[in-house]
Amino acid sequence: MNQDSHSSPVQSERWVGRATVVEVAGDIDLHRSSQFQQSLLDVVDRNPERIVVDLGGVGYMDSSGVASLVKLLSRTRKTGVGLRLVGLTRRVQSVFEITRLNTVFEICQTEEEALA
């Protein structure tokens, strides 16, 4: 996937009721993971009841990208914010399976399911 390596992986945020849907795109590796993590933690600071992270535009993610999501999970647990992931490509899903984090995160098939 073509991408500007200097742009934030977080492409957009939108409110759906009291939830925030965060759309992510591009490859997420060591080069972009710190910016990714900071963008995600900034969302928590806006006090949504739930965060839905849409990874449908992410073609590649390594363990540094996964670590950013684990950090987000830790923050949301501490602050009582719900967190769901949606739109995982097969490749990204596989990284979660290898690291067994697919059993830790709430992973949904559709945005509707994630918002329900």
Added chain:
Amino acid sequence: MKSVLNRPIVIHLPSSPSYLPVMRATLGKLCELVGFDRETAGAVVLSMDEALTNIIKHAYGGAEDGVIDIELAPVGEPEPEAVKISLRDYGPAVDPKKIKSRDLDDVRPGGLGVHIIKKCMDTVEYAPADGGGTLLTMVKKLNSQKGKDKV
């Protein structure tokens, strides 16, 4: 004249995360030409990416002025049967016995790279490099089932 893949690609990579996409693209194409299916090629590429990330973070402490010597070698005659990836850094020597996967039940950020590499590759060997630094050698066989359908 038949074109064959029987010689290694040698790259001296700056220890900057900016180059990771370049290496992923290069290895991904080599894996495709050698004959790996898409899923297995993805696992090989992820493994190299994780290894390079560890070198940048730990061997060079994030400094981008280091060098990583990379060799990507098709293995086998007359047709490639495997790909061998060698990564050599010039950072402080590390005891290979101390490079281990961590407990996955401990859910926390970081430390997953070695687990991923060992899960996806057929052979993973860390050794002190001549003249300092560490040499990591990883092999993935064309007929391997390890890590299949993962990545």
